[in-house]
Amino acid sequence: MPPASVGLDPDFLRSLERLTMVARRIFPGQLKGEKRSPRHGSSVEFADFRTYAPGDDFRHVDWNVYARLERLFLKMFHEEEDLHLYLLLDVSESMRFGEPETKLDAGRKLAAALGYIGLSSLDRVAAGTFSDRLLDRFRLVRGRRHAGRLFRFLSEAGQGAWGTRSQFGEAELGHVPQAHGTDLAEALRNFAVRTRNRGVVVVISDFLDRQGYQSAIQALVSCHFDVNAIQVLTPEEVKPDLAGDLRLVDAETGDTREITVTGALLNAYRARVEAYCDELRRFCVRRGAGYARLLTTDSIEQFVLQLLRRSGVVA
Amino acid sequence: MNFLNTPALLYLLAIPPVVLLYFLRLRRKNRRVPSTLLWETSTADLQANTPFQRLRRSLVLFLQIALLAVLAFMIARPFLRIHALRGESVAIVIDASASMQATDVRPSRIEAAKQAAGKIIADLSKGDEACVIEAGQRTRVRAGFTTNRRVLSSAIAKVRATDTETALRDALALAVSLARKRPEAEIVLISDGAFAPLDDVALGDERVRFVQVGKECFNVGVTAMDARRDYSARGALQVFAQITSFASKPASFVLEVYHNDSLIDARPVELAAEATRGEVFANFPYEAGVVRAHLDLQDDLAVDNSGYAYLVPRGELTVLLVGEESLFLERALTVDPRARLSRVSSADFRPDTPADVRVFNGWAPDRAPDGGSLLVNTSARNGPVAVAAKVQTPTVVRWVEKHPVLRYVNFEQVAIAEALSVTARPWGQVLVEGDTTPLVVAGQQGKVRAVYIGFELERSNLPLRAAFPILIQNCLEWLATGSETIANRSVRTGEPIALTAVQSGEAATVRGPDGSVHKLNPGAGSTAFDATEAAGVYRATYPEGQFVFVANLLSGAESNLKPRSEINIGNRRVGGGSAVMTSNREIWRHLALIALLILAVEWYAYHRRI
Numbered sequence: 001m002p003p004a005s006v007g008l009d010p011d012f013l014r015s016l017e018r019l020t021m022v023a024r025r026i027f028p029g030q031l032k033g034e035k036r037s038p039r040h041g042s043s044v045e046f047a048d049f050r051t052y053a054p055g056d057d058f059r060h061v062d063w064n065v066y067a068r069l070e071r072l073f074l075k076m077f078h079e080e081e082d083l084h085l086y087l088l089l090d091v092s093e094s095m096r097f098g099e100p101e102t103k104l105d106a107g108r109k110l111a112a113a114l115g116y117i118g119l120s121s122l123d124r125v126a127a128g129t130f131s132d133r134l135l136d137r138f139r140l141v142r143g144r145r146h147a148g149r150l151f152r153f154l155s156e157a158g159q160g161a162w163g164t165r166s167q168f169g170e171a172e173l174g175h176v177p178q179a180h181g182t183d184l185a186e187a188l189r190n191f192a193v194r195t196r197n198r199g200v201v202v203v204i205s206d207f208l209d210r211q212g213y214q215s216a217i218q219a220l221v222s223c224h225f226d227v228n229a230i231q232v233l234t235p236e237e238v239k240p241d242l243a244g245d246l247r248l249v250d251a252e253t254g255d256t257r258e259i260t261v262t263g264a265l266l267n268a269y270r271a272r273v274e275a276y277c278d279e280l281r282r283f284c285v286r287r288g289a290g291y292a293r294l295l296t297t298d299s300i301e302q303f304v305l306q307l308l309r310r311s312g313v314v315a
Numbered sequence: 316m317n318f319l320n321t322p323a324l325l326y327l328l329a330i331p332p333v334v335l336l337y338f339l340r341l342r343r344k345n346r347r348v349p350s351t352l353l354w355e356t357s358t359a360d361l362q363a364n365t366p367f368q369r370l371r372r373s374l375v376l377f378l379q380i381a382l383l384a385v386l387a388f389m390i391a392r393p394f395l396r397i398h399a400l401r402g403e404s405v406a407i408v409i410d411a412s413a414s415m416q417a418t419d420v421r422p423s424r425i426e427a428a429k430q431a432a433g434k435i436i437a438d439l440s441k442g443d444e445a446c447v448i449e450a451g452q453r454t455r456v457r458a459g460f461t462t463n464r465r466v467l468s469s470a471i472a473k474v475r476a477t478d479t480e481t482a483l484r485d486a487l488a489l490a491v492s493l494a495r496k497r498p499e500a501e502i503v504l505i506s507d508g509a510f511a512p513l514d515d516v517a518l519g520d521e522r523v524r525f526v527q528v529g530k531e532c533f534n535v536g537v538t539a540m541d542a543r544r545d546y547s548a549r550g551a552l553q554v555f556a557q558i559t560s561f562a563s564k565p566a567s568f569v570l571e572v573y574h575n576d577s578l579i580d581a582r583p584v585e586l587a588a589e590a591t592r593g594e595v596f597a598n599f600p601y602e603a604g605v606v607r608a609h610l611d612l613q614d615d616l617a618v619d620n621s622g623y624a625y626l627v628p629r630g631e632l633t634v635l636l637v638g639e640e641s642l643f644l645e646r647a648l649t650v651d652p653r654a655r656l657s658r659v660s661s662a663d664f665r666p667d668t669p670a671d672v673r674v675f676n677g678w679a680p681d682r683a684p685d686g687g688s689l690l691v692n693t694s695a696r697n698g699p700v701a702v703a704a705k706v707q708t709p710t711v712v713r714w715v716e717k718h719p720v721l722r723y724v725n726f727e728q729v730a731i732a733e734a735l736s737v738t739a740r741p742w743g744q745v746l747v748e749g750d751t752t753p754l755v756v757a758g759q760q761g762k763v764r765a766v767y768i769g770f771e772l773e774r775s776n777l778p779l780r781a782a783f784p785i786l787i788q789n790c791l792e793w794l795a796t797g798s799e800t801i802a803n804r805s806v807r808t809g810e811p812i813a814l815t816a817v818q819s820g821e822a823a824t825v826r827g828p829d830g831s832v833h834k835l836n837p838g839a840g841s842t843a844f845d846a847t848e849a850a851g852v853y854r855a856t857y858p859e860g861q862f863v864f865v866a867n868l869l870s871g872a873e874s875n876l877k878p879r880s881e882i883n884i885g886n887r888r889v890g891g892g893s894a895v896m897t898s899n900r901e902i903w904r905h906l907a908l909i910a911l912l913i914l915a916v917e918w919y920a921y922h923r924r925i
């Protein structure tokens with residue numbers, strides 16, 4: 001029985017067991033799994049023939065062809081291998097907003113759900129958290145029995161001292177990061193460089209990065225990862241309910257912005273949010289990456305079972 | 316805009332504290348947000364799109380300032396002079412005098428006045444009432460107070476300018492008495508301001524507005540016209556015309572003199588601006604008939620370009636001198652060639668001796684006989700004075716120039732050694748007032764008509780002065796009742812003249828210069844005919860013949876067409892206004908509404924964050 005420490009319903013988890021992650025490209029795995037591998041091997045899906053060379057496994061010789069042609073050919077099959085699934089969760093300060101559930105909560109649940117799908121279909125699943133750099137990492141595991149550890153990792157993500165268990169970056173050098181802003185480019189580039197095995201990367205973030213998300217996503221795409229960007233936003237961010245003269249304080253940078261809320265300003269802001277999300281979506285689509293938007297008030301179950309399925313992230 | 320409570324504008328000083336409070340209030344609430352990234356771009360967009368963003372941002376502040384300003388103005392009680400009726404009742408007095416015929420405003424001042432009156436009628440609110448008073452020589456109420464505009468309009472249409480002076484005093488007194496009975500009444504005087512000063516009109520507390528018609532204009536008029544006998548030239552007729560220019564530029568024209576409509580003399584006249592000139596036609600060749608002096612020029616007022624006189628043929632005048640002999644008196648009495656002088660001593664005097672005028676010098680009978688008596692240094696029991704004693708060297712204090720007896724007579728520098736100390740009887744009019752006693756008194760009681768001269772002529776310098784023969788001639792003319800004189804054939808327009816209604820059975824008809832025909836009331840023996848509002852020649856027709864008289868305007872006040880921007884009525888100065896009825900209407904109610912509206916908008920703006 002999978003633990004439900006991240007707040008996922010057991011029934012929902014059971015329904016996730018029927019799903020698998022979809023990779024838009026084929027990645028080489030380490031163990032035989034449920035995904036096609038670029039390596040040819042012993043599965044039922046036929047790929048090609050090649051002439052026998054000394055040392056080849058006799059078990060793969062096509063004896064029917066030898067009978068007809070008296071030449072030795074080897075049958076080649078697509079090898080079904082396990083998939084590498086990386087779940088990258090933004091735990092920056094901006095993710096701690098949202099009522100009653102924060103963006104981080106929603107991100108944890110989503111990551112847990114996707115991770116569970118991966119573990120259920122014998123994929124290798126790793127998880128990591130980042131803010132302005134990569135923070136904690138949950139190493140690659142395989143098999144549903146690791147679900148509990150994954151969930152625990154996720155439920156502790158972004159809690160306690162930042163970066164104390166970091167296995168990436170400067171934290172290992174004894175540097176305890178004070179800032180918890182967002183630097184997607186730095187974090188994801190770092191991830192891309194340090195990760196040997198290519199696979200599916202799901203970036204769960206609000207993508208509100210002053211430096212821009214473009215170079216970050218580009219870095220992953222360039223390193224042949226299958227990228228899925230899931231933008232988590234609160235309804236207040238999309239349709240803010242503000243009034244009066246306010247000094248807005250940026251939770252991450254501490255920057256302030258004085259506004260007097262007017263109807264026109266609210267309209268302009270809403271249009272701006274939509275435009276920002278649309279830009280992100282277009283950017284992802286142009287680069288073969290997936291994009292989906294999750295509001296903290298949305299039901300995770302629906303989001304995974306319907307929206308992600310429809311958009312082909314899971315199948 | 317004016318204010319009834321101007322100090323209340325100090326409340327505007329409440330605005331700076333509000334602005335201050337606004338800026339203090341602007342310490343904004345801090346609000347943590349995930350990121351200001353999107354807000355930055357949004358406000359940047361907004362600022363780029365609307366240059367008045369800063370203004371709009373403080374819309375609430377502006378509304379609050381506006382609200383305060385409106386409230387302060389409201390407390391200051393502003394009022395507007397608005398185009399509306401102030402009172403509920405308006406007494407419209409339209410000047411219908413001769414000057415209103417002036418054509419400086421087209422078609423004439425009276426038409427302009429009627430238009431102005433029409434405007435006032437049009438401005439009447441429902442339920443407001445008005446009356447129309449025409450102020451000519453006589454005051455006519457064309458329409459009493461009514462709310463019926465049709466009646467008022469037709470009353471205004473009936474108003475005609477006459478050739479007379481205006482009796483505004485009467486008209487205003489009537490208007491005041493009409494208005495006094497009504498609350499919220501206003502008297503509107505529509506005039507050109509060309510009338511004699513109205514110093515003795517008591518307006519009370521009635522509101523009066525003066526609507527001035529007419530503009531600067533050009534007029535020359537005949538302001539005096541007379542014909543008299545020149546006794547230095549054996550009683551030959553002299554015709555005298557005084558011409559006054561009221562123009563601001565010199566005028567040149569021809570002064571024509573007509574006798575019974577035929578031109579007999581013409582003189583070119585150059586008259587400087589605002590100058591007066593007298594023209595005398597001596598040795599006038601005609602003894603009887605109508606004489607007309609006419610100015611041949613085009614000016615703004617035609618009616619004063621003609622003056623009329625009617626010459627009467629000379630008749631006999633029998634004068635009886637009774638009492639002490641006086642060389643001066645005899646000489647003066649015989650100046651008039653028609654006078655037949657006879658002398659009689661006081662002892663031989665009989666009251667029934669026929670004479671037109673009896674002159675008693677130093678002695679008078681107990682009772683003065685019927686008819687005219689000139690009492691010199693004496694008086695009778697039925698005379699105009701009661702004698703008490705004698706006074707030494709009385710000084711002349713004043714004399715009544717307008718009385719026919721003192722026509723052209725000047726008592727300046729007349730010195731008197733001794734005079735009778737008298738008191739005038741009620742019917743006797745004191746013509747020359749001394750410092751201690753009346754000196755010349757005239758009057759009529761019953762059939763006795765008398766002039767009293769209260770000092771011995773030889774003990775004064777009066778006989779040596781030019782005024783003496785004129786005084787004596789005036790006395791003779793005035794005392795000779797019933798005798799025809801030039802003076803009693805001429806009236807001022809609008810003034811009454813005594814006419815005999817019936818001479819032999821049939822009532823007389825009078826034809827005026829404007830063609831109007833009036834039938835005299837046959838019931839009265841002698842009647843006062845007052846339909847003399849047109850200047851010119853009137854002919855009363857009897858079976859035996861005609862009685863001709865003339866009516867003249869001869870009014871400097873009417874001929875002076877210069878518009879007056881303000882006039883004095885009583886002790887009040889009334890400024891010229893327009894026909895547009897203005898009234899001071901307070902507008903604080905409107906301001907209160909505006910304030911309420913601003914308050915509502917402010918509330919909406921504050922809560923909806925416009």
